[in-house]
Amino acid sequence: MxxxxxxxxxxxxxxxxxxxxxxxxxxxxxxxxxxxxxxxxxxxxxxxxxxxxxxxxxxxxxxxxxxxxxxxxxxAPPRVGVDVGPGALDGPGGPGDAWTTTGWAREPAPPAVAEALGLPRREPVEAVHRLLTSHGLPVATERLFVPAALLPERPGAAAPRPAASGEQRGLDLLGRLRAQGPDGQDRSVELGSAGAAEARRLDQLPGAPVLLVTTRYARAGRVLAVSLATYRADTCRLTFGGGDAPRAGEAAAVSVE
Known part of the structure; x- marks a missing residue:
């Protein structure tokens, strides 16, 4: 032959x-x-x-x-790794969290988020805005949707002042979420394209390929918060065991190779 x-x-x-x-x-x-x-x-x-x-x-x-x-x-810096495996739960704002809280807003929940949280469509919820960087460059942006009604004030914690910055309000919501002690999470990943707002935050052109990672944090079977994260597809790799999970202050690691 x-x-x-x-x-x-x-x-x-x-x-x-x-x-x-x-x-x-x-x-x-x-x-x-x-x-x-x-x-x-x-x-x-x-x-x-x-x-x-x-x-x-x-x-x-x-x-x-x-x-x-x-x-x-x-x-480009080394690729950043997103752990999508069933590893140990380490919710947002924890010791190993490398994300930076950049702001807060009260905005309507996207339909999929409202459904996961058991809320009416377009119900206003608290949204914590966060950014993940590697070697000083943005690699992912996130909106973490938290219904304030599900998160009681932490005992002894001062409520944020009305004039508090968006970053302070976002950090307070993360603290209240962690105080609830989420005991489970699940993630889904799909390929998408960057919208105008995400592209601006990631220093990309609109329509650039991205990985869309949805994470649901739950306690006793009830979803407490939903994260919608957008990762630059050219900087990331998917991991399945948590071995590449970034530590606080370290570069994060996300790509299918």
Missing amino acids: GTPQLAQQPEPKYWHLKTVLSAALDSEFSVGQALPNERALAARFGVARATLRQALDQLELEGRLQRRRGIGTTV
Whole structure:
């Protein structure tokens, strides 16, 4: 039997260049460092700029490079890992939580969130806004929906002042959620595209591929809160055992590889 025709095809020039560029990224560049412009790179490697763009596009798709508005093409940080396995519960705001609370709002619950919480559609709920970064770059944004009626005030805790910042109100809600002691959670993941607001927070263009992670926190079978998190698909990898879970102050890790 003869060799299949596909096996006889030579390696595309851009693919070979991608391999060479990847080695150069490992040996010559650091995370966040900007690459030379396309003209300089094409001259260095002796290729047409069209071939160079194909190689750069592939490296961006694989999460090795990021194109940042106003900065150019930079070396991407290591991929961030999202644990979707049945590991130990460590709810939002806990010791191992690497997210930063950035604000708070009272807004209508999305239909799926209202259903999970057993509320009428578009019922106003408290929403804690949070951001996850790695090497100083945004990799995920989250809205954590918490019906305040399900979370009584913590004994001895001062209620937030009316003029308290959104961040302070968000931190208070996280504390009240943890005080309830969620004893279970479940997650679902799907591929989506970034809306305008998410794209702005993640320094992406609208329509960029993202991973949409929905987490439901429950106690005694009742859902207490629902998280809708949007992860940059080029910076993430899915994990299933919690081994890559980020610690406070560390980079987080999320990609299907």
